[in-house]
Amino acid sequence: MASLGKKFEGKDIGEWFGPYGTATIIRELARQAAHELSIYTTTDGVVYLADICEHDFKPTLILVASMLGIDRVNPVYYPFIQASLTLPQSAGVAGGRPSSALYFAGFQGDELLYLDPHFTRPAVAHRPDGHYSHSDLASYSCNTPRRISLNRLDPCMVFGYYCGTLESLVDLRSRIELLADDGMRTIMSFDNGHAPTAALSVPSSPQLQGADTLLTKLPPSCSDSEESGGLRSGSDEIVLEGECSEEEWVTEL
Template identity: 45%
Template sequence: MLVLLDTYLGRQYKTRQDNTIQYNTIQYTSSPFPNFSTSQLLNNIPISTQLQSALTGVNGPYLIYLLHTLQYTFISSVIGSIFLASLVLFRPPLFLTPTLVKSYVVTKRLVQYFWDPEPTNDTASRSPIWCLGEEYLVPEKSSTSAPVIDSPPQEGGYLPAQSAQSPPPTTPSPRLHQIVKDGGWPTAFLDDFEAKIWLTYRSNFPAIPKSQDPKAFSAMSLSVRLRSQLVDQGGFTSDTGWGCMIRSGQSLLANALLTLRMGREWRRGLSSNEERKILTLFADDPRAPYSIHKFVEHGASACGKHPGEWFGPSATARCIQAAGVYITGDGSDVYEDTFMSIAKPNNTDFTPTLILVGTRLGLDKITPVYWEALKYSLQMPQSVGIAGGRPSSSHYFIGVQESDFFYLDPHQTRPALPYKDNVEDYTVEDIDSCHTRRLRRLHIKEMDPSMLIAFLIRDENDWKEWRRAVKEVQGKGVIHVADKDPALYGLGGERDGAIDEVETFDDDDDDTILDAPSIFVHSSLKRLILQGYKANTNHTQCSK
């Protein structure tokens, strides 16, 4: 049975040497028979010759890898069996093409829809975890040495040397028990993660009127169309299915405000009224300045985005621009003279400035040359996260460990966050709905290349440190800083080498200055430089 293959099979990788196919078995700790190789397993299971030929033939590794991925659940076995049967019936050469890969991705996502376990800290290298510039050490897993209990956050440093004088404890401490309970993650990291404002899909908020434009209905996804016809006939009372990028943009802006007003060290339970004041700015009500109603209103007027239509990164950036005070010329770099004209207008005191970089780092996937720079962006003390995710499915990334990015997922529908004239009227349930301790992570290979990267610059020293860090980043940089904007001096052109460095393309070609309470935002977006290039339809573009 295919179910038996799904249960017993370890990871298999094919190597071809002198026309002989060999399978190297990597032991899988959850397998009840870890010593079984592929050939042994096939010889001991009564399956048809046709199926055995398929599993040991040229397509075998693909089928085996699929079986391994769809493991240990009833639904995965059923889907895997049906999918494998279709492969056997409609064999080569189709399955040597990307069609198989796409089918695998669809099947994997379908399984994850029903089964989405929380990740555990299973990295073998004990790499540190970074959360918006704060570093957290991973607890020791060895039972023969002293456990390393979660340490306080450290900014921009390296792993400290472990003390050789501390004897191992005879019994685990209560905090170690808490680490085990939390999936092996440092408690301090989880506390920091939980402190971040998490804005998600909401329902039952005041209706957002539907657009009368004939094109509006066709711009919606099928599920949103059905909902608009059957449920939201009088207007949209929920953003489920289309508002995820807006929610990611709201989360990014809310956490920038949270950091500015309450400091990076703030945790839940401290200065709760100040937190409520920030949340009321993002309430699901037209009176709130950063409500979804305001985003949709500005999206319609400035970007041609209709209510119920999915927003992309550039459209979201334009919506944050609703309170904008300045717009620069186009270009691909951040210029110090332009930045200082916003942060220090007329040579006055420095104003905290939010740098919002909209970029696209690949066509379908993030180009590997940018991996290190993107990971490092979340290690900078000035980081306030990345709004990005998968195609047409946005997340708000706030942490990284090795090549895995931790994110807040807006794809959970909750009751609308009400607007309160008196912030003390917010209930515990209202506040709790804006926080989560539930970790989610995504490998950089699965991330969509179109994103918004944000940094909060609080003073001139912060600017100098950020500029130095951007210059010293490993790999190819995703941000470039220059002294002067050539357009301001009639010089024109790009920084030397800029065209060669831009391997991929963006949704838009504008630089935008945005204004939030006590914050200005500079949006630097790369230009489309390849004639005839068309952006993927999954990435929305603002009309000029």
């Protein structure tokens, strides 16, 4: 991470990375390792679905780098931060206090629950399953949850969402759009096309044709065709009979 920070961000060892710089480095590390997990990053909050589905769909970690205020997070974003952590696709939020990075995994009331990467412990030696002591396992958790009030957060944050399947990606879009429809100020939106700087391409494989069908069905019509009566992605078929509401469609999916 330090060497790539120098290459992409011009950062010397010991200098802080911003949210987008961090997301970019994670994406590059995954690419260099030819990891089965695809990393998608955005700074303007727009997720371009054609870029994610340009090739055969791979499990994807979406990293949304955001600046949600000047000195502190604008309170208008508090409901979304909390709602985001309840989504099944949520991979948590990286943020923290000024000059102190934290990882947020949940919330209670107006406080976020976090893990602190600055508190280190000796590594636990690898052992066969069932051979770890109680003290070994206890070293991975803390006895007292750590909490921080929303009004103390630094506005630079990275929101993570893991979509292991194409259906999970479509479901994430539905959930985010439902939050926006309810009047919540969200930090992200979805576009069916490519990012302006991305090369245009047309999906050609059967799987991508199914992906294109799913991604263009939001808000969904409740049937893909009169004959099939459903939406198809690869070998998985989602059948929705008759007219249905968007809430029913999300539940069915």
